[in-house]
Amino acid sequence: MEKITLQYLEDNFDDIFDQVEQGKSFHIMTPDGKDVMMVPNAGVIKASIDSGLVSELDDTYFEMYHQTGEGS
Numbered sequence: 001m002e003k004i005t006l007q008y009l010e011d012n013f014d015d016i017f018d019q020v021e022q023g024k025s026f027h028i029m030t031p032d033g034k035d036v037m038m039v040p041n042a043g044v045i046k047a048s049i050d051s052g053l054v055s056e057l058d059d060t061y062f063e064m065y066h067q068t069g070e071g072s
Contacts, residue, residue: 001037003027009038 002024009016009028016026016038025039037048 001025001027003029006030 004016004026006028009026020026020038020040023040025037028036028038030036039048
């Protein structure tokens with residue numbers, strides 16, 4: 001799984017999204033250390049959560065992201 005920064009994702013979103021649609025997964029490193037994964041399907045997400053590799057995010061993370069102005 002390729003690691004990229006959140007800034008790189010924002011700058012290259014269409015290209016990264018196309019790659020995810022083709023089956024590639026990305027580990028997105030965020031400035032606050034709450035990294036996220038961009039994966040191609042629910043099976044990959046469930047397997048990653050079940051194995052403890054990742055944890056689910058709730059909507060408060062994204063609400064805070066937009067409230068701080070970083071999501072604008």
